[in-house]
Amino acid sequence: MPGPARSFTFPRIEKSALANGLRVWTVPHPGVPLVAFTLLIQHGAATDPPGMEGLAAVTADMLDEGSGDRSAIEMHEALARLGAQFDTDIGSDATVASLTVLTRFAARALGLLSDIVARPALREQDFLRVRQLRLHRLTQLRDMPGALADRAFLTLLYGAHPYGHLPIGTEASLTAMTPDDVRAFHAEAIRPAVATLIAAGDCDHATVVRLAADAFGDWTGSGGPGDKDVQAATVPPAMPRLHIVPRPKAPQSELRIGQVSAARDTPDYHALVVANTILGGQFVSRINLNLREDKGLTYGARTAFEFRRLSGPFVLQAAVQTSGTARAIEESIAEIAGIRGARPVTGAELELGIAALTRGYARNFETADQFGRAALQLALYDLPDDYFAQFVTRVERVTSDEVSRVMTRHLDPARLTTLVVGDVEVIGQDLTRLGFGEPVVLPPDAY
Amino acid sequence: MNISFSKHTLANGLDVLLHEDHGCPIVAVNLWYHVGSKNEQPGRTGFAHLFEHLMFEGSQHYDRGYFEPLQGAGATLNGSTNADRTNYWEIVPSGALGLALWMESDRMGYLLPALTEAKFSNQRDVVLNERRQNYENRPYGLAPMALLAALFPPDHPYHWTTIGDIADLQAAQLDDVQAFFRRYYRPANASIAIAGDINREDALGLVRHYFENLDPGEPAGPVRASASLSGDARIRFEDRVELPRLYLAWLTPAMFADGDADLDLATDLLANGKMSRLYRRLVFDERIATDVSASQNSREIAGYTQITATAAPGYALAELERAILEEIARLAQGGPTAEEIERGRVQAESQFMLRLQTVGGFGGKSDQLNAYNTFLGDPAYFDRDLARYQDVTAASLQQAVARYLDPARRVTLSVVPQGRAALAAPGSEPAAPS
DSSP: OOOOOOOOOOOOOEEEEOTTSOEEEEEEOOSSSEEEEEEEESOOGGGSOTTOTTHHHHHHHHTTSEETTEEHHHHHHHHHHTTOEEEEEEOSSOEEEEEEEEGGGHHHHHHHHHHHHHSOOOOHHHHHHHHHHHHHHHHHHTTOHHHHHHHHHHHHHHTTSTTSSOTTOOHHHHHHOOHHHHHHHHHHHSSGGGEEEEEEESOOHHHHHHHHHHHHTTOOOSSOSSOOOOOOOOOOOOOOSEEEEEOTTOSEEEEEEEEEOOOTTOTTHHHHHHHHIIIIISTTSHHHIIIIIITOOEEEEEEEEOOOSSOOEEEEEEEEEGGGHHHHHHHHHHHHHIIIIISOOOHHHHHHHHHHHHTTGGGGSOSHHHHHHHHHHHHHHTOOTTHHHHHHHHHHTOOHHHHHHHHHHHOOGGGOEEEEEEOHHHHHHHHHTTSSOSOEEOOTTOO | OOOOOEEEEOTTSOEEEEEEOOSSSEEEEEEEESOOGGGOOTTSTTHHHHHHHHTTSOBTTBOSOSHHHHHHTTOEEEEEEOSSOEEEEEEEEGGGHHHHHHHHHHHHHHSGGGOOHHHHHHHHHHHHHHHIIIIITSTTTTHHHHHHHHHSOTTSTTSSOTTOOHHHHHHOOHHHHHHHHHHHSSGGGEEEEEEESOOHHHHHHHHHHHHTTSOOOOOOOOOOOOOOOOSEEEEEEEESOSSOEEEEEEEEOOTTSTTHHHHHHHHHHHHSSTTSHHIIIIIIISOOEEEEEEEEEEOSSOEEEEEEEEEOTTOOHHHHHHHHHHHHHHHHHHOOOHHHHHHHHHHHHHHHHHHTTOSSSTTSHHHHHHHHHHHHSOGGGHHHHHHHHHTOOHHHHHHHHHHHSOTTSEEEEEEEETTOGGGSOTTOEEOOOO
C-alpha cells in the first residue's frame, strides 16, 4: 500500500495593482533560474462583434508584429536575443500572452511584453499578411477531420451565441475586417482594467512590481473599467440530433457528442470534475475502457466539461474506425445516460476517480509555467486564493449520489447532439438505425 | 547547472540512476528499454510499438489493466516508442514509489504468463486505429512513410516508420510477441531512472528488492546499417489536401556526433521564428508559403535534416524549392552572422534550463538521465550536451551546412492535392506510401 502523500502547499500569491488598474501578481518558486510572465486579458473570442468573428484572434496575432519603430522582424529578433519562449493563446473568455525567460533577462522581457501588449504597431501591411495566413489556415482546416468537427460542433451547439464560433472566425468575417477594426478592438478590449500580469518562478514581488510599473505604468485604454463580461445570448433550443459532414473514403469517423452544460462558477464544479473523470476523463474511464480496451474501435475516447465564464460545452470526442461508427455512438450515449442513474458510479469507481484527482495533485505544481497558469485560473474565474489548497478536500467530499445528481442536472441525453465527420456512403445506412431520424448532412464548407 | 545523480548497476545488468529533488512531493520513475523500431526486420514492422501497448495490459501477478492501481495511487503514466528506444514512466506521490517499482518489475519479469490472444488482438485493433487517426486520416499524414523510405535503403532500419506497415501489423502473431519480449525486455537491456522526492539509499533498496532477482538476458547490441544518397531523389504523391507541401531531406550525422549540434542550430536559424531566414523570405516577404519548418532529426545510428514548407495558394512547389535552396547556399557560402550564433547560444541555454524544471514525463530529468545513459553510457552528459551548443562557431556551422545539406544528394518530396501533379517540384516520380 502506498504511504501517505506528503502535504503540498500552494505558495502565497502576492498581489498589487498599478494606478492604471493592472493587477500584478507574483508566485515565487525559486530553483531553476527562469521566470514565466503571463499576461491575462479578460477578453477573448466571445468578445468578437457579430459578423466580425475572428477579430480578437487577429488582434492577438498582431500584437507581436512590431511596436513603435520596431518592425515585426525586429521584435522577434529582440525576443530571440533573450532566448525567450513567447506565445499568445486565445480562448472564448481570454487572451493570454506568455513569455518565459532566464531570470537575468526579466527586466528586458517585461519591456518587450509591454510593447507587445500595450503598444503594438498594428500596421496595415502586417494586418494584410496576418489575415491572409489565417485565411490559408481556414482553407487547410477543411481537410483536418478533427478541426472540422470542432468547428461545426460549436456552431451546432451555440448558434449565434458568443461561444458559437472558433477563435479563428470565418472566411467571410475575416475578409470583411479592416486594420481599423483591429485598432478599435485593441483600444477597447486590451487594456489594464481587464488585465492581470502574473510572474511565476525565480522572482520576488517587490522587483516584479517595480519592473511592471516601469514597463506598464503608462498603459491606458479607452474603455471603461472592468466590463469584461460578455452578455449571454440565448442558446438555441433542441435541434436535429445527428449531423454528418461527409468525408468520402475516410478510414475513421471523427465523433463529437455533447451539449451546452455548466459554467465555471457552478457550485457543482467539483462533483462534475469527479463525474467526468469516471465517465471519460482518464484512461480507465468507462468510455475509454468500453470503446478502446473492450472493443478496439478507437485509439482513445474522452469527455470533458469545458468550463467557461458562461455555460460551456460538455463534449465527448473520439476518432473511431468507420465500420464501428454507429456502435461507438450508441455505446457513448448509453454511457452518458447510464452515469446519470441507471448505472450509478460504484464505490470502487468513486474511490479511484477521487484518488486519481487528489493523491498526485502536487505534480500539477512543479514548473514556473504551471504556477503561472494556475494563478491565471484564479484571476480569470474569480476563484479564491485558497482554491488550490481546498481542491483536494472538496473533491474528497463528493459522493456517488452527488455524481448522479449533478450529471442529471447538467446532462440530458435527449438534448445531446452528435456530429460525425466521416464516410457517409458507408455509414449512412447504419446511422439511421440509431433512432435519431435522418442525419442532417452538412457541407464541409458550411462553417 | 547539472543533474546530480548516482548510478548503480545491479548484478543482472539493470542500470539504476537516482536523482534527488525535493521541490515537489512526487517521484518520477522512468524505464528505458534499448529497443525500438530500429530492431525490427523488413516485413515485421510496427512491432516494437505494438509491443509497448501490450505492456499496459497486465502481467502475471497483477493481471488486469496497468493503469488502475497506479491511478488509484495518484500516478500519471505513459509510454512511447521511437526508432531507437521504448520508454515507460510513472509520476507518483512520494509514498507510492514502491508500488510503481513493483508494477514495473512485474511486467519486466512476468509479462508473458498474462498475455492472451484476446489482449493481443484488441491492442492490434487499437494500434490500427492509432495509425488511422495519426497518419491515414490526417492531411500529409503519409509523408513520413514516403520520406524515410526514400532516405534510407530497404534493409536500413530507419527505412520504415515506428507505427509500421498495415500488412505487417495484421500479420503479427502472438509468438512474435513472446520472442520479442524474451530478447529485449531484460534487465541487461534496460535502464531505470528515479528522480524526485526520494532518499537515494531507500530508493536503491526498493529497486534491488523488486528487480534484483530477474534474469539478466543480454543487451540488444548495436544495430549496424549504412545509408547514402547519390543524387536528388524526387518523388511525389497526391493527397486529400488543399495546398501542396514540399519536403526536402538530407542524411546527416547521428545524435551527439560531430555536426549534429551545428545542424540543430542551423535549422533553427533557418526556420524557427519569424526572424528566421526561411520564414522571413518565404512567408513574410515573398509570401509564397504559408508556413516553413526545419529540424535536425538525430537518431542513434544516423540523422536526417528536414525542411518542410507549404505553398500559398497559386504557387507551385518549384518556387519554394528554388528559394529554400538559395537560402541554404547563402548559409553554406557566407555562414551565419555573429548575432545568429549568439541567439543560438542563449536559446540553447534557455531550452536546457526549461528541461531542468520537471523530474518526470517525456523530456523531464529522469528521461534525460536515461537518454544519456542509454545512448552514451554516461548519464552525466547534461553539461557537455549544453557545451556542444555553446561551442558551435560560425565556421563550424557553415561547414556542417556546406557538407551535409548538399543539393546534389537529397530527397525532394512533393505532396499535392488530388489531380494536381503539376504543382509538384519538377521531375518528381509518383510514389505510393501507405
